Amino acid sequence: MHGKIMNASFDALVIGGGIAGGEAALNLANNGFKVLIVEKDLSIGGKMILLSKVFPTLDCSACITTPKVSEISRHPGITIFTGSEVKSISRKSETSFEAVVIKTPRYVIGEDCTGCQLCEQACPVLVHDQFQYNLVGRKAAYIPFSIASPRVAAIDIENCTLCGACEKVCPTKCIDFTQEEEEYCIDVKTVIIATGFNLFDPLKIPRYGYGTYKNIITSMQMERQLAPTRPFNTILRPGDGKVPDRIAYVLCTGSRDMTVGNPICSQICCMYSIKQAQLLMGALPMADVTIYYINIRSFGKGFEEFYDQAKGMGVNFVKGKIGKITENENGNLNLRYEDINENVVRESEHDLVVLSVGVLPNTDSKALFHDGDLKLDPFSFVDQADPLASPSKTSIDGVFVAGTATGPMDIPDSILSAGASSAEAISYLNRRL
């Protein structure tokens, strides 16, 4: 169901409005180029905007991201399409591409929405809140999350019962169920791929019991529990609402594991788990936190000191590979593991288990390019054609890559990568204009 097909032209198309895409777009726009960001979610900010704090400084993640997304949103040189996806990109001439972008209806007139949330209060429907990683519900008429950008309501049409309650209470009459999908044909001179990464789905390791045992959560669910905009009033087990006091982290869940097809290190799990352990010790001073690891990889600036700080705070580090997790009648979990230092199999009981899930490639961008073959590396991340001399260059001239689309990396490296990508794109544009 298409509405109208619209045409537009920009200097640069940035696919993905996470921290890397946003940074690249800002750099391009600050240099006078007209940029379009296409983001599939309803808000820009990517995964970073949902984090609690960042390692190793423990700065508030939202406090860093919010001013940045605000700057991106208000920049006159940047146009943002949220809830939109690039369908295809084909080369139009030596110096330009044509991108087809599909914008799905939000059923809300963004310019008129004040973010008052009256529609959300009136909506009678409750479904899982994907921005809280399903720990609580949200309405079918909803603001994605409190610091979303744009802070504009959206209607989840798949779950909406079309009762009209939201429309009746909307003070600006901005809810519009007549909106239809829009298709845009966009001329661009350069493309930056900043599609980020996917998180490993722990359902692929049934022996860990995720999904079956309700007191096993992912690190992103714990991240939400630790964030200021958290789903619960404190840290709780989702299985029964108990405040946990023996928490275990299972590192390398879906990383460095050939059995799930991902042999590489995700580079961030050790450090985000250590960060969460420190935050948990602040939130629950009486809790015991144990991290089960194969190797701790604290390779970045200040990382080793951060690891030492966690040990000093009392976080227990066990060099052990988890074989199986089972559940007791009281909802506690037994971890059966190989104690690598002692060479024995042991069991230990915890009341909450956090799976430190790894980073997987987002391969969506591969299918976008019709004419040129966008090469992926052996691990299905976007291949860097010249990683040492020109790290953002891809196999297609005029197409650059930024952030974790190239491989696992932390936030500072993503921002550096976005800087490199935008610098190369600016140089490319200047050569051709």
Next chain:
Amino acid sequence: MEIEKGKTYKYLREKREVSQAAKDNLKQFIKIKKSILDALQESDLTIEQLTQKLNMPANEVVYYLMSLVKYGFVQTGAVDDMDAYFSYKLKK
């Protein structure tokens, strides 16, 4: 049909059928919301007490109860002597 601003849901109703899953989900939530709010009408309760009273899985009670906290129907009360379980009460 003529589209009246503020009543555009009627326009989409003509064009699109609401799925049975969406209708069932709404019915279920209304029922569970009522049962939780009725139970808390009598006294403040912990999740464990609500689980027993409503004969519902504890994880579902957590999900729905926390959603009712989020939308301002319920508020968190005191924690027990073991600092393990909070009680929950109606928001007045």
